[in-house]
Amino acid sequence: MSGAYCLVTTIADMTVEEQPQRVIRRRPKNRRAQIAATSAAAFGSLGYHGVSMEDIATRLGISSAALYRHYPSKYALFREELLRLADLTAQAATPPDEDLGPRERLDRVLDRMIADTIANRSTVTLVRWERRYLDDTDRQTLEDQFTAALTTLRALIGDVRPELDGHDRAVRAVSLLSVISSIGDHHAALPAKSLTALLHSACAAIIATDLPPEGTEPTAPRAVEIPQSFKHELLLKKAVELFHARGYPNVSVEDIAAAADLSAASAVYRYYRSKGDLLAAAFRRAADRVSGAIGPAVASSSSSAEALSKLVDLYVAGSFAERELTFVYYAEFGHVSADERTMLRNVQRLIVAEWVRLLVAVRTDLSESEARILVQAAFGLVVDLGREFGEHPSICPQPRVIRLMETTLFGATARA
Structure with a gap:
């Protein structure tokens, strides 16, 4: 009698209780949702270009093949998260269908927007800094959703302060979104209830403050012609412009060389060791300027x-003079080397700590944690206003940005 036959007959002779139970592996019913949540967390911490489908599969404990059965590409996952956040923002900005006064309607919207942002804090940063990696159609869809949210906010602000003109309302609407979403840029901790109250108070101060008049277009920083002998400066300038326009991963050393009128990419290496060295040099310059x-x-x-x-x-003056560098500092921080990142983070912490020390001395009602969140919000506000109104400087010139930054920090005590 063969061994196989013995095994079959032995199992057949067992009682039901004695027979080994076959393990049935069932695919989770919410597998697609698990994949979306896991990939969103990965993108939020590492950025779109820092994550692969293999990374996501490993986090989920499944094979890449199983992952591709649900989503055809990394881009599909990235797209889904960003459009979800955009839709959430548009919905949150929709006033409640209740008979409320103008102030209460606006307060309800702000609280909902803050709550949704806190709930999605780990991925809000994607919309702020990585939406340029969407294709044209998807990016337009996202922009349409945010435009709808801003349009609603402008109307609600107008109901509360009908004396404001369209530009005044637009600047404030962008500022509100910026302050609320700024919590995605850092990890400063505060209980949700306290964080909500702090952000809401900052938003209320922005709505209430009086801005300097638009007036004439501000004097632009003088354009300085860079002598060709200063090639390292020219390379740095051109690299930052390209990183700002396309995103660091989409720029090659060849692109930088061409922009600086160098004959070949190899010529770049006489001044900088790598593309990453250029980015690090730009970041050190930004950090040195502020510190x-x-x-x-x-x-x-x-x-x-x-x-x-x-x-x-x-x-504000430094940011206006180097708008591209200020944006790149926020958007591309994850692409510098680990050693540079550690050094820059240490400098950044010292900068924030000094601003926080000054702020809590002025506003004794704030804890250090609350002051830290407001300082980060004020920094991000300058970038967001520049991004939104940079091509129309008369709408939000330097005096207005200064007033809004001070209002974010000082609240109702901001200087008139």
């Missing part, structure tokens, strides 16, 4: 409020 202003501002001021106001003025 270097702190000592002189404090030394020349008679109070913390005066020092912080000077720092606001300098921060």
Whole structure:
């Protein structure tokens, strides 16, 4: 009698209870939702270009083949998360269908937007800095959703402050979205209830403040012709412009060489070791500009409020002078080397800590955690206003950005 036959007959002779139970593996009913949530978390922490389908499959504990049965590509996952967030924002901005006064309607919308942003804090940063990686059609869909949200916010602000003109309402609407979504840029912790109250208070101050008149177009920073002998400066300038326009992963050393009128990519390496070295040099410059202003501002001021106001003025002026660099600093931080990232984060922490120290001295009602969130919101606000109104500087010139940054920090006590 063969061994196989013995095994069959032995099992057949067992009782039902004694027979080994066959393990049936069932695919989770919510597998697609699990994949979407896991990929969103990966994109939120590493960025679109820092994640592969294999990475997502590993996080889920499934094979790449199983992952591709649900989603055809990494882009499909990325697209789904960004469009979901855009739709969520448009829905949150829709006023409740209740008989409420103008202020209460706006307050309800702000609280819903804040709640949704807190719930999606880990991926909000994708919409802020990585939406350019959507294709043209999907990016337009996303922009349409945010335009709808901003249109609704403008109308709600107009109901509360009917004396404001269209530009005033638009600047405030963008500022509200910026302040709320800024919590995606950092990990400063605060209980949800306290965070909601803090963000809502900052938004209320922005709505209430009076902005300087649009007036004439501000004087643009002087354009300085870079001598060809300063090739390292020219390369840095051109690299930042390309990183801003296309995104760091989509720019090659050959592109940078061509933009700087160099004959070949190899010529770049006489000045910088790599594309990453160019990015790191740009980031060091941005960090040095902000950190270097702190000592002189404090030394020349008679109070913390005066020092912080000077720092606001300098921060806005520097951002206007180097808009592309300010944006790239936020959008491409994950692409510098680990060592550079550690160094830059240490500098960034010191900068924020100094601003926080000054702010809590001015506003004794704030904890350090609350002040840290407002400082981060004020930094991000300058970038967002530049991105939205940079091509129309008369709508939101430097004096207006300064006032909005101060209002975010100082609240109702901001200087008139």
